[in-house]
Amino acid sequence: MTSEPAHMNPARSFQGLILTLQRYWAEQGCVILQPYDMEVGAGTFHPATTLRALGPKPWRAAYVQPSRRPKDGRYGENPNRLQHYYQFQVILKPNPPNLQELYLGSLKAIGIDTAVHDVRFVEDDWESPTLGAWGLGWECWCDGMEVSQFTYFQQVAGFECSPVAGELTYGLERLAMYLQGVESIYDLNFNGLEGDQKVTYGDVFLQAEQEYSRHNFEHADTEMLFRHFRDAELACRKYLEAGEPKEGSNDSRHLMALPAYDQCIKASHMFNLLDARGVISVTERQSYILRVRELAKACGAAWLKTEGGGVAA
Amino acid sequence: MPDLLLELFSEEIPARMQRRAAEDLKKLVTDALVERGFLYEGAQAFATPRRLALAVMGLPVKGQDVREERKGPRVGSPDAAIQGFLKGAGLASIDQARIESDPKKGEFYVAVIEKPGRATADVLAEILPQIIRNFPWPKSMRWGAASKDSGSLRWVRPLQSILCTFGPETEDPEIVRFEVDGIASGDVTYGHRFLAPDPIRVRRFDDYVPALERAKVVLDADRRKDMILHDAKDLAFAQGLELVEDEGLLEEVAGLVEWPVVLMGSFDEAFLDIPPEVIRTTIRANQKCFVLRDPATGKLANRFLLTSNLIASDGGRTIVSGNERVVRARLSDAKFFWETDQRVKLEERLEKLKSIVFHEKLGTQYERVERIAALAKEIAPYVGADPALAGRAARLAKADLVTEMVGEFPELQGLMGRYYATLQGENPSVAAAIEEHYKPLGPSDRVPADPVSVAVALADKIDTLVGFWAIDEKPTGSKDPYALRRAALGVIRLVIDNSLRVRLLPAFAVGSRQLKVTDAASETGDDLLSFFADRLKVYLRDQGARHDLIDAVFALGAGSAEGTTGSENAQDDLLMIVRRVEALGRFLDTEDGANLLAGYRRAANILRIEEKKDGRAYDEVPDLQIVNDHGLIEEKALAVVLHQAREETAAAVESEDFEGAMRALSRLRQPVDSFFDKVTVNAEDPAVRANRLRLLNSIREATRTVADFSRIEG
Structure with a gap:
């Protein structure tokens, strides 16, 4: 192994942490993808996880995904909460029998030595009502802090996962704070350099947190968001219908599962923004979640009729 | 005698499931063994985050030999019958069957089937995979490449390995060989995930436990x-x-x-x-x-x-x-x-309760708070609370639900309200009531005593009960999603522990009137009251009261005693019911009480027989003229005492002096005894006989002022 330059050390550099994880999972045979180019609430929404978890085909991928949780914005004033943050996502389908060991290996790679750190797997069942997905697994603790989510997907988009995929989600900022020993997200060293050249997380994102908090809580155009939600919902249905295999054709594949799923993602984000603006009542909330779930299920069904979902070309 | 050691090694098992899983494993394996005739001396089960372990001690090496005799057809039966018998009994020819004779049936064939007992290890290898496959985890999952097939093994988290040995103490035990979804049993386990992860070869329970200890695993x-x-x-x-x-x-x-x-x-x-x-x-x-x-x-x-x-x-x-x-x-x-x-006063938070739905059909938390406040004010005078304070406390009682702290830690509801109320200078009783109005939360939870707390606690629970009754969401069987039984028990304990006089039906009526449920049926009150009667019985039984005495008091029920109907005379005063049961119990423990009960039974038996014989009831008032003209001295005495006792008992009950009522009744004992000693009920003169039966009926009626004696046992 070649020795790392100091500014790439995951204990000193946020980007060093990301790059170390990418390299580690690349060695486990993962394709290293780039973030999905849409606003999502969690790394799971990336089609590389949601859709690829469905169907029989083996799949290994890892990627960073910016995640938007409009409600979690704190105008940049809370040292632990952000409305935009990074998740590092790994999916291995089927999960290899030694996935726990592989995970512990990744911790070792970023400098968490299990001779001095207390790493624990604490029960945490995962469920995404909007995606119609659930799985069993743990939150992974390091010295009492939750650093990752570890889930064996049982169902996605209302369909049984066969085979089951193992999913790992690392909360990158929190992990980096622990590794770097800082008390505020904004103090994280982003590029690992010192002095004039040092760029902090705050340099990159503080202004964004302030601006988006204003937007999410005060100014987001709710009328437009409601409209966009309806539009996305309609478009999703429309694309799903248009992509259905033609009657009488030899080709039984669905032709537009992915574009339809984009609209499902969009609807979900619109809902999150509306929720943050406080314009969705408790009872309505449930029905919006249900509407997104119906889209996710329909997209999952379509995906299972594509090549990626296991249908022969 | 050989021992079994079984270990199921997996990825981390949720802490809350471990103890139960160990118990289940023990029960399933030992039950399956006993069912097949394998008795054992002892069994112990253990769980850690990564393993379930079971040791079964003192099993036999093999099962008992079984000898079975099977009766066959008569000698000389058609060949088809003979062949069928041979096939069923597993015999090669009819020569292998014995011939027996019976005086009725004559001579017939008997097959003797001898089955040697099976080796215990073989039986284990058969039952353990089934138990593992059907293990009752509260939640289980599939994993890995095998999960592409439906019907693949489910476990709480991925099962990694199985250790299973069987054998006597003195020799090397053997591995009980079986396989579950590609996991073959063996004699290897693993130590602590980080401190001693290497494989460990295990022979039996005695070396398993210390080997694990050395590998930094405490099994128990x-x-x-x-x-x-x-x-x-x-x-x-x-x-x-x-x-x-x-x-x-x-x-x-x-x-x-x-x-x-x-x-x-x-x-x-x-x-x-x-x-x-x-x-x-x-x-x-x-x-x-x-x-x-x-x-x-x-x-x-x-x-x-x-x-x-x-x-x-x-x-x-x-x-x-x-x-x-x-x-x-x-x-x-x-x-x-x-x-x-602390920057926002509790009352300023009320507006936010409008956006929290309590129940789709029962409105928001805000509406609920308004109802509870109104009800608390109504109840306050009956529990010695200042209505204004009770109303204030009720209005603020749910305000902490929209604080940041309770949002983060829902289990702090009530308590945070109390802190914030105290900080904003509320009356101490108001602050206490905000915390205590949720109480009592179960049979062992503390019952609040401050009148303001009691008023709000009662209002909160009665509103809940009346509401869910109105929308027909009552508990059924084991289903009670809104904890309505607990709410009713809460009302009972609040009333009894504080010796309060609260009529439930009027409180139900106030509660019902405030609901916006259009079809809130008028019978809600009576139905809810009978639910309370059941809960009260359960409560009294738990307190050690005799169930028959509870029945005897409840049997008086709605208006039956005085012939009125409807809710007017209903037993909706919990404290009085309890007092009556207590007084009755004490009375029956006295000699007078026991004898009067005997006298009552004699009277009731005679009446039942004679009324049946005559096809009519003798429920008219006895004719005192007939008693005077024809009666014996004992009969006259009874008539006089009965008249007095009835009046006194009724008066005592009226003034809720149950001890007095029992005392008045006890004066009946001597005249009743003498009456039965000296007087023949079935007199020759039909008029005299009828009148004596009416006297007996009067005894029955007199006792009904306090309880239905026919329900009393023993």
């Missing part, structure tokens, strides 16, 4: 608990502190480690300004750590105890500092919530 959860508790107390003592014990947390923590190492951390003293319950809840819920207090003052100390799963090479320094960071962040959040919450 109770021992892990003892270790944690002992170390925690020691560490606390060394700092002059005291552990705040928490059995639930201890049980959970013991399920999160295979090798417990207790370490102490601390936090900034400034956090001690936060209410201690908040600190404890934060540290417990998020960090699964224990808190400590100063034994001198009883106040929380700025220390906590964590239980790690590691003998760390740096003595735990890194672990402690990591945990301290998290505790610091959590307490900062809590402090922030605590301070922010």
